[in-house]
Amino acid sequence: MHNLVLSVNAGSSSLKISLYTAQHDDNDEPVNLLLTSSISNISAPPAKFSFKSVNATKDAEPTKDAPVDSIHDHASAFEHFLDHLKREANIDREQITRICHRVVHGGDYHDPVIISDESYHHIEKLSDLAPLHNGAALSVIKACIANLPSSTSIAFFDTAFHRPMPPYIANYAINQTIARKRGLKKYGFHGLSYAFILRSVARFLNKPPDALNLIVLHLGSGASACAIRQGLSLDTSMGLTPLNGLPGATRAGAIDPSLIFHYTNKAGRITHDRKAAIQLHVTEAEDILNTKSGWKALTGTTDFGVITEKADLSNPNPDYDENPHRLAFDILVDRIMDYVGGYFLKLGGRVDALVFAGGIGERSEPLRARIGEQVKCLGFAGLDGSKNEAVDTVDGSVVDIGQGGSQERKILVCRTDEQLEMARECVLKKEFWDEPTP
Ligand SMILES: Nc1ncnc2c1ncn2[C@@H]1O[C@H](COP(=O)(O)OP(=O)(O)O)[C@@H](O)[C@H]1O
Numbered sequence: 001m002h003n004l005v006l007s008v009n010a011g012s013s014s015l016k017i018s019l020y021t022a023q024h025d026d027n028d029e030p031v032n033l034l035l036t037s038s039i040s041n042i043s044a045p046p047a048k049f050s051f052k053s054v055n056a057t058k059d060a061e062p063t064k065d066a067p068v069d070s071i072h073d074h075a076s077a078f079e080h081f082l083d084h085l086k087r088e089a090n091i092d093r094e095q096i097t098r099i100c101h102r103v104v105h106g107g108d109y110h111d112p113v114i115i116s117d118e119s120y121h122h123i124e125k126l127s128d129l130a131p132l133h134n135g136a137a138l139s140v141i142k143a144c145i146a147n148l149p150s151s152t153s154i155a156f157f158d159t160a161f162h163r164p165m166p167p168y169i170a171n172y173a174i175n176q177t178i179a180r181k182r183g184l185k186k187y188g189f190h191g192l193s194y195a196f197i198l199r200s201v202a203r204f205l206n207k208p209p210d211a212l213n214l215i216v217l218h219l220g221s222g223a224s225a226c227a228i229r230q231g232l233s234l235d236t237s238m239g240l241t242p243l244n245g246l247p248g249a250t251r252a253g254a255i256d257p258s259l260i261f262h263y264t265n266k267a268g269r270i271t272h273d274r275k276a277a278i279q280l281h282v283t284e285a286e287d288i289l290n291t292k293s294g295w296k297a298l299t300g301t302t303d304f305g306v307i308t309e310k311a312d313l314s315n316p317n318p319d320y321d322e323n324p325h326r327l328a329f330d331i332l333v334d335r336i337m338d339y340v341g342g343y344f345l346k347l348g349g350r351v352d353a354l355v356f357a358g359g360i361g362e363r364s365e366p367l368r369a370r371i372g373e374q375v376k377c378l379g380f381a382g383l384d385g386s387k388n389e390a391v392d393t394v395d396g397s398v399v400d401i402g403q404g405g406s407q408e409r410k411i412l413v414c415r416t417d418e419q420l421e422m423a424r425e426c427v428l429k430k431e432f433w434d435e436p437t438p
């Protein structure tokens with residue numbers, strides 16, 4: 001076996017890894033999955049390690065959510081994965097010829113690029129604009145260069161999907177000379193996920209992607225919404241950085257920008273994390289809003305599953321001082337409504353589907369139920385309760401949870417897979433296979 005493609009997704013709290021064989025001669029699917037691994041809770045230790053070979057009995061026993069004390073960041077998570085791969089899965093590292101890396105902020109890079117000194121430094125320079133992400137991805141890229149020297153690392157960018165956003169949506173109402181000089185505009189993120197979702201929903205609905213209008217909610221540790229018009233990103237809730245828009249595990253989401261100067265008088269001081277693999281130059285305010293806010297600040301947990309359990313959702317008159325979990329839940333529902341309502345209007349009401357994705361979107365049945373109820377006023381038929389409960393029992397990447405079978409506006413769940421999106425594109429792009437590996 002040779003020509004294996006490893007695909008690595010450094011999220012803010014997780015590292016998700018898949019290994020595929022490249023299938024250049026197969027017209028149907030360019031890749032074939034061999035194994036998946038994920039390390040979650042990286043920012044809320046102990047990290048949890050999972051590993052599953054497609055051919056589990058032959059290769060290795062699956063591992064699920066095993067706590068690992070030695071994992072404290074993305075680089076140590078990746079090293080743990082490599083050790084496991086060597087010990088348990090009987091896979092020779094030399095066979096891995098291409099490694100795809102999800103890089104959240106690409107700035108003005110749109111197409112995927114092979115990692116070179118130049119592209120590495122481009123990504124490094126953007127680290128301050130994605131403080132929870134670019135440095136983490138670079139630490140994994142470094143580990144690949146050290147541990148898998150014969151493979152080619154390729155960066156794929158979350159920002160690329162949002163390139164078609166019209167200027168009146170992507171630009172802020174600030175001085176445009178300064179904005180252009182410094183690249184201060186809305187970039188948008190979770191683009192690899194939105195690309196996967198668009199492709200999967202198009203196949204599910206049997207329509208070409210460029211005929212689809214969607215409102216997609218990618219709700220994970222970082223959460224964002226996206227309006228897709230005729231297969232192109234029209235608007236998205238994250239901005240210059242992944243901080244804006246919906247709140248997340250440790251992120252505040254959109255706030256009045258003046259708030260930071262009232263929150264702390266040290267707002268502008270530059271903070272330094274001496275342990276960080278890449279030195280960041282972010283202010284105290286950015287650090288607070290990125291790492292000490294969101295669900296963690298409101299409730300003490302970053303796990304939205306725990307928040308949902310403790311939210312006492314059947315209580316119609318919650319006491320928010322007594323129950324911060326309910327406050328967190330209701331804040332998320334409220335902010336989602338802002339985007340769903342706004343995007344519905346921007347799409348002129350022509351919406352083929354509302355799609356839930358990401359760790360929360362795929363697993364939180366109560367959150368989907370609440371949103372499903374609220375969007376009825378927009379002409380959605382509402383959720384089918386039993387389909388909503390049974391999502392985990394249905395195979396495939398897309399599940400219809402709406403009432404009836406033929407609604408005009410569907411409500412769907414999509415099991416998003418950024419690793420697969422990158423690996424497919426890697427195999428389909430001839431340029432990544434023409435050059436001999438270094
Ligand atoms: N059963 C559940 N119900 C609601 N939320 C869940 C559940 N299980 C996991 N989650 C949430 O999913 C989040 C992880 O989402 P994911 O998209 O995998 O994260 P990342 O942004 O790191 O890629 C966790 O932080 C947790 O809050």
Ligand SMILES: CC(=O)OP(=O)(O)O
Pocket residue numbers: 010011012013104158189190220221222223242
């Ligand atoms: C962009 C972003 O926030 O990604 P994640 O949700 O994976 O942290």
Ligand SMILES: [Mg+2]
Pocket residue numbers: 011012220221
């Ligand atoms: Mg993610």
